[in-house]
Amino acid sequence: MTGDILTARGVRKKYNTGSDVVTALDGIDLSVRSGEFLSVMGPSGSGKTTLLNCLSGLDQIDEGQVVVAGADLNLLSDAKRTRHRAQHMGFIFQAFNLIPVLSAVENVELPLLLAGTSPGVARKAAASTLERVGLGHRLQHRPNELSGGEQQRVAVARALAGRPSIVWADEPTGNLDTETAAGVMDLLGELHCQGLTVVLVTHDRALAALTQRSIVVRDGRIVSDAASGVHPAPGSSPGVVRAQRLPDDTAGAPDTAGTLEAGQ
Ligand SMILES: Nc1ncnc2c1ncn2[C@@H]1O[C@H](COP(=O)(O)OP(=O)(O)O)[C@@H](O)[C@H]1O
Numbered sequence: 001m002t003g004d005i006l007t008a009r010g011v012r013k014k015y016n017t018g019s020d021v022v023t024a025l026d027g028i029d030l031s032v033r034s035g036e037f038l039s040v041m042g043p044s045g046s047g048k049t050t051l052l053n054c055l056s057g058l059d060q061i062d063e064g065q066v067v068v069a070g071a072d073l074n075l076l077s078d079a080k081r082t083r084h085r086a087q088h089m090g091f092i093f094q095a096f097n098l099i100p101v102l103s104a105v106e107n108v109e110l111p112l113l114l115a116g117t118s119p120g121v122a123r124k125a126a127a128s129t130l131e132r133v134g135l136g137h138r139l140q141h142r143p144n145e146l147s148g149g150e151q152q153r154v155a156v157a158r159a160l161a162g163r164p165s166i167v168w169a170d171e172p173t174g175n176l177d178t179e180t181a182a183g184v185m186d187l188l189g190e191l192h193c194q195g196l197t198v199v200l201v202t203h204d205r206a207l208a209a210l211t212q213r214s215i216v217v218r219d220g221r222i223v224s225d226a227a228s229g230v231h232p233a234p235g236s237s238p239g240v241v242r243a244q245r246l247p248d249d250t251a252g253a254p255d256t257a258g259t260l261e262a263g264q
């Protein structure tokens with residue numbers, strides 16, 4: 001897929017808290033090219049999470065337009081928007097949000113089952129996606145039997161299992177130590193190199209520097225938008241940026257993973 005996977009124009013979002021009105025997004029214009037690796041930086045409370053939620057259609061906007069993978073999200077009914085998200089988008093959160101009583105493979109297959117995939121197909125897809133993120137040996141483990149880095153890899157697999165074209169990651173390394181965070185960043189970098197579009201919210205300048213382009217949000221506005229360096233620009237030949245990993249996180253890393261079937 002070429003061209004823009006995301007176009008946002010004049011996006012505004014306010015929160016009403018009874019006595020107070022908070023302007024969380026104050027006129028956002030943003031285009032993201034298919035295959036881009038974009039980081040979103042900014043101080044706490046600047047609107048990063050609101051931006052991700054509004055661009056992905058998890059939250060309603062008050063003004064403007066958001067087009068993702070060819071659909072104007074705010075013209076879709078709730079049911080169609082949910083289906084569009086399931087078909088085109090994956091989500092990774094700081095808190096992993098895994099279901100504690102389900103095994104790794106059950107966590108990954110759950111969204112597929114909810115989207116109507118048959119159990120046999122969902123199980124195979126979940127298992128192969130866990131293999132792709134280096135967790136083929138942890139299919140039956142429950143979240144509390146996995147390290148933080150492994151839990152976030154399960155969450156990455158869950159985001160990828162539906163073969164999305166864009167993945168939204170909100171501070172995905174915020175609960176991880178530096179070395180484990182580097183392993184998760186490596187994984188996101190590899191997925192980007194295999195064609196996935198990744199939008200990553202991070203506080204960490206060093207992690208933003210590992211992406212291709214970085215925007216800075218302040219008071220609900222984009223105040224800076226610049227190439228951040230090490231990942232190649234769209235259209236140039238991909239390369240992988242390697243961050244340091246602990247031995248713990250290196251086991252089964254997806255160095256030999258197959259080509260990601262993203263962008264379709
Ligand atoms: N559900 C909500 N209700 C009221 N205010 C909110 C809500 N979510 C976020 N806000 C406010 O919107 C602003 C942006 O928040 P957020 O997008 O979470 O920032 P960030 O992710 O950059 O820390 C903040 O002032 C926050 O307090």
Ligand SMILES: [Mg+2]
Pocket residue numbers: 048049050
């Ligand atoms: Mg946030």
